[in-house]
Amino acid sequence: MDDRRKAILDAIPELRRYARALLRDRDASDDLVQDCLERALSRMDNWRTGDNPRKWLLTIMHRIFLDQLRREKRRGEKAMLPLEDHEAMAVHAETSDGAASRDIVEALQAISPERRAAILIVSVEGFSYAEAASILGVPAGTLMSRIARGREELRALIEDGVRRRSIRMVEP
Amino acid sequence: MSTRDFTERDIHLALDGELPDDERQPYEAWLAGNPVMQARAARFADDMDRLCRQVAPVVGEPVPERLAATVGDGRAAPPPRAAAAWRLAALAAVLLAGIALGYLAGASGWMSVEPQAVRLADGAIAAHNIYSAEKLHVVEVGADQKDHLVGWLSKRLGMNLVAPDLGAQGYALLGGRLLPAGDENAAQFMYEDGAGNRISLYIARNTGTRDTGFRFAREGATRAVFWLEPGYGCAIAGSASDAALTGLADSAYRQILGGKS
Secondary structure, three states: OOHHHHHHHHHHHHHHHHHHHHHOOHHHHHHHHHHHHHHHHHOHHHOOOOOOHHHHHHHHHHHHHHHHHHHHHHOOOOOOOOHHHHHHHHHHHHHOOOHHHHHHHHHHOOOOHHHHHHHHHHHHOOOOHHHHHHHHOOOHHHHHHHHHHHHHHHHHHHHHHHHHHHHHHHOO | OOOOOOOHHHHHHHHOOOOOHHHHHHHHHHHHOOHHHHHHHHHHHHHHHHHHHHHHHHHHOOOOHHHHHHHOOOOOOOOHHHHHHHHHHHHHHHHHHOOHHHHHHHOOOOOOOOHHHHHHHHHHHHHHHHHOOOOOOOOOEEHHHHHHHHHHHHHHHOOOOOOOOOHHHOEEEEEEEEEEEOOEEEEEEEEEEOOOOEEEEEEEEOOOOOOOOOEEEEEOOEEEEEEEEOOEEEEEEEOOOHHHHHHHHHHHHHHHHHHHO
16 A cells, blocks of 8 residues: 555544534545545545645545535535524433533534534644635635634524523423 | 734634734733633633544544545455554544543444433442532431332332442442432442442433443543443442452442342
8 A cells, every 4th residue: 555545544533533523424424534535536646745634635525515515505405504403402402411511512513514614624623724724725814704703603502502401490 | 022902803813823922921911801701712712622522532433444445455445454553543542532421422423322321421420429528418318227228219210229238349338319310310329448438339210222231431530330221220430440340340230130130
């Protein structure tokens, strides 16, 4: 196996982490990783030596993700959870276990895919703003505002969920 | 030295390590004098920290064959060397990620997590931490009323309980109490050894149908060995070693099963 294939192979666990956090569904996220790997292997020549393999692969994955979103939107499927859906999410958080610790991944699914991706690339995958902007194909300013707004939105969703829970608790 | 005004935007820059070095100190000073922003910064940092911890265990999962095979040299499976490297990498990641309940919750992906397992371990550890530290009110009903205690808890849990004899392991029963466990009830039996070390047996009803072998969870200094049976789960919690807790769990497991037959 050549070095480049080895580097791609080594990146799979982290690609899966990103995809899972992005889509939450295990099979759907592994499908996304597989699509990404297949496209990467067919375009090995585009990979400049010295480029961080994870960065290169995430860039490819993000393009596939955007394509999927567009297709789903065209088909009229819900490409993203509308905000009202966190109603259902809050109920889920109440009945599920470790609710307090899983709240954030739940809330993440309720914000826009673009903001979700920006937060994950920077906060979980640990890329700098410059690298993240390049992976996501947006200007640094756009990236920054996606991160800031996304985090505020997450906070609001979590606090709303907590408030609902405490209201529920005082009802007879 | 920068003397610019800071805004909420800088909270994100600071959190992401994007604040220039020479602005770091003035930013901290600004934050120190601004409790509202300080609280926001702490909440954002906490949110991101939780997010990282929740998604981290995915890295420790075995890589699905189909993904590894995609990258392999057109063969059905990746070469053995790579596969071995994988398992090593996966193991290392599991060890790194295996902190507290995060590992437990993430071991099978947080979507397919067994809710009963997390609730059981979490409940057992939380109850142990609260009550084992009590001097005067460590139990609700003492071991001097053992029959009453076991009868009462059996009735409230709707199952035949036993308070296992852990004397062979050096632990004597102190008593027990009734606890809430979600919508169900749980019972806790507290034990103490000659040196005053306490361990507790936690038994909670649940709606699960599967049984499991012994599993381990840890939160801070408290460890738990737990197992699920159809309809209920048991956990031994304490700050003893995993080996000691497993010995206790094994003894408790046999006695509980024996008591039910």
